[in-house]
Amino acid sequence: MRTLGLLYFVSVAALGAASVIGALPAAAQDSGTLDKEAAEKVFPAKKPYSPAAGRNFPTRPLFGDTHLHTSFSMDAGAFGARLSPRDAYRFGRGEEVTASSGQLTKLSRPLDFLVVADHSDNMGFFPDLLAGKPGLLADPLGRKWYDMIQSGKGAEAAIDIIVSFGAGKFKGPILYSPDSAPYRSAWQETIDAAEEANEPGRFTAIIGYEWTSNTGGNNLHRNVLFRDNGDRAGQVVPYTVLPPGSDNPRDLWKWMSAYEEKTGGDVLAIAHNGNLSNGIMFPIVEPGVNKPIDREYAETRARWERLYEATQIKGDGEAHPFLSPNDEFANFETWDKGNLDLTVVKTPDMLEFEYARSALKNGLKLEKELGINPYKFGMIGSTDAHTGLAAVEEDNFFGKTSSSEPSAERATHPFVKTEKATIMGWEQTSSGYAAVWATENTRHAIFDAMERRETYATTGPRMAVRFFAGFDFVAADANSRSPAVVGYSKGVPMGGDLTAAPEGKAPTFLVAALKDPIGANLDRYQIVKGWLDAAGEVQEKVYDVAWSGDRKPGANGKVPSVGSTVDVANATWTNTIGAPELVAVWVDPEFDPTQRAFYYGRVLEIPTPRWTAYDAKYFGVKMPPEATMEMQERAYTSPIWYSPAG
Numbered sequence: 001m002r003t004l005g006l007l008y009f010v011s012v013a014a015l016g017a018a019s020v021i022g023a024l025p026a027a028a029q030d031s032g033t034l035d036k037e038a039a040e041k042v043f044p045a046k047k048p049y050s051p052a053a054g055r056n057f058p059t060r061p062l063f064g065d066t067h068l069h070t071s072f073s074m075d076a077g078a079f080g081a082r083l084s085p086r087d088a089y090r091f092g093r094g095e096e097v098t099a100s101s102g103q104l105t106k107l108s109r110p111l112d113f114l115v116v117a118d119h120s121d122n123m124g125f126f127p128d129l130l131a132g133k134p135g136l137l138a139d140p141l142g143r144k145w146y147d148m149i150q151s152g153k154g155a156e157a158a159i160d161i162i163v164s165f166g167a168g169k170f171k172g173p174i175l176y177s178p179d180s181a182p183y184r185s186a187w188q189e190t191i192d193a194a195e196e197a198n199e200p201g202r203f204t205a206i207i208g209y210e211w212t213s214n215t216g217g218n219n220l221h222r223n224v225l226f227r228d229n230g231d232r233a234g235q236v237v238p239y240t241v242l243p244p245g246s247d248n249p250r251d252l253w254k255w256m257s258a259y260e261e262k263t264g265g266d267v268l269a270i271a272h273n274g275n276l277s278n279g280i281m282f283p284i285v286e287p288g289v290n291k292p293i294d295r296e297y298a299e300t301r302a303r304w305e306r307l308y309e310a311t312q313i314k315g316d317g318e319a320h321p322f323l324s325p326n327d328e329f330a331n332f333e334t335w336d337k338g339n340l341d342l343t344v345v346k347t348p349d350m351l352e353f354e355y356a357r358s359a360l361k362n363g364l365k366l367e368k369e370l371g372i373n374p375y376k377f378g379m380i381g382s383t384d385a386h387t388g389l390a391a392v393e394e395d396n397f398f399g400k401t402s403s404s405e406p407s408a409e410r411a412t413h414p415f416v417k418t419e420k421a422t423i424m425g426w427e428q429t430s431s432g433y434a435a436v437w438a439t440e441n442t443r444h445a446i447f448d449a450m451e452r453r454e455t456y457a458t459t460g461p462r463m464a465v466r467f468f469a470g471f472d473f474v475a476a477d478a479n480s481r482s483p484a485v486v487g488y489s490k491g492v493p494m495g496g497d498l499t500a501a502p503e504g505k506a507p508t509f510l511v512a513a514l515k516d517p518i519g520a521n522l523d524r525y526q527i528v529k530g531w532l533d534a535a536g537e538v539q540e541k542v543y544d545v546a547w548s549g550d551r552k553p554g555a556n557g558k559v560p561s562v563g564s565t566v567d568v569a570n571a572t573w574t575n576t577i578g579a580p581e582l583v584a585v586w587v588d589p590e591f592d593p594t595q596r597a598f599y600y601g602r603v604l605e606i607p608t609p610r611w612t613a614y615d616a617k618y619f620g621v622k623m624p625p626e627a628t629m630e631m632q633e634r635a636y637t638s639p640i641w642y643s644p645a646g
Contacts, residue, residue: 077126083388124186381432453495521578
């Protein structure tokens, strides 16, 4: 009876299929496939019965690192890194590797993409120095550094190498100029490693490098990413700071333009660590020129720098408590260290031109003056690890350099110390990753998502975050199990633009966040708004728009603390507070259609142990009383901008 029933079902199904096929155009019958045009004629439904059919938008975030150094970077090598670009990609793909310190290490989950971004200046120098190449040992400085490294003084050698480089002492055989054979060999090996690791659909290895403008110790670094494969990237060598290069970002942008003209390819640049720029990362007055930035600067920067690395190992760069005193979450992993080499002490006047939120605000002001916004960037995070290991989970943090890989001493000893400032080991930030809403896991799709700024930064967790804006979202839209469907159909995603509000309407926002599957519950979803008021002054406000539990906003509009389940002594926590997901529709209650504005999302997890707590437990050591032991990990979305008509 079961067989007869099955045969009956198959027969009826076949008859139905035959009747449909007979109604199709001949071409569709011959091919045996039902194309979209033919299907619409036979099934004239408004939308497919299958909810996922016909979707052409990104359906899941891809997580990666756009800023990882290996032994090919001379500072990384001098600090002990021995892993190559190939090793870095193996680790990013999820393989177990042996770290430079001899410890086995592995990611809890593979990354989706990775950029090995070794420094362009003197690329490949350190592996040759370590190997004792005769030409390098014939130079007095080369011999000095080699002997220091061989005698166990690698950290001291690293500092001396960095200082000597900044002082322009690299000459003769120790200067690997871009036209030299050793340099070109290192660049080609970098490209080859990416080509070998790249597996479209599973893992993307993006070709890139870091241009390291560091004049006077002031950080103006950019990572340069190629959309292209090695056949195009190999037609050029990276742009350097030392001659024939330059430390001026304008010259880097010229190099990028020349690359695209020469190859027909595409590149973009990502700045980072404005918090160590001595107040010149996001200028209103152009450094070195001492004139207000002009329209050409604004247009060029906006063209090439679509993203900003807002969180990484050298501190968080979203906001600063001095600039945002009403934001109780602004003081997160703050590095008030002046400039990169710690020769300058931080002063309050620097801060406005160092942090992402203040840059976004000043961008509104500059747009009104110049007609273009130079600081219209999206947000990502990345590591800037100099270990070859993109490992920044709090319980799997392998440090900034190989000299600060896991050990009983790394948190309690100075990481860097000068006469003017000290960075303690515990101050290193275990952060972050770049999240990208790409349509597929390929170089082109990821790059295109970055270009349109459909990205967000995370401090390490892999939470899924959506952020849409429009004028027609309603409360019922938050009830959808697929918020992206209504989000894309009624609004624009993170990185997008709204213009000319319809009369009587304010922007509405559809927000959604889903916890990291193996991470902490969520505390709250906030929207950060910045705007240019009627007097031409920039303002900001942070709104709690979705939160866990039955907490109620206080008289000041702020939602109370979610609490904490962290047991610092045992480096544990529980998900008994918070929520696995947050979804809401929010309407700006203070909207003025005549004022320029931006909005971005900030999602906070419940408190969890910081890497210092995991180290204290694992190694049985006591941390300094000033060391942070728990934290609230977070994500920052790219903004959505509103512009008035005209």
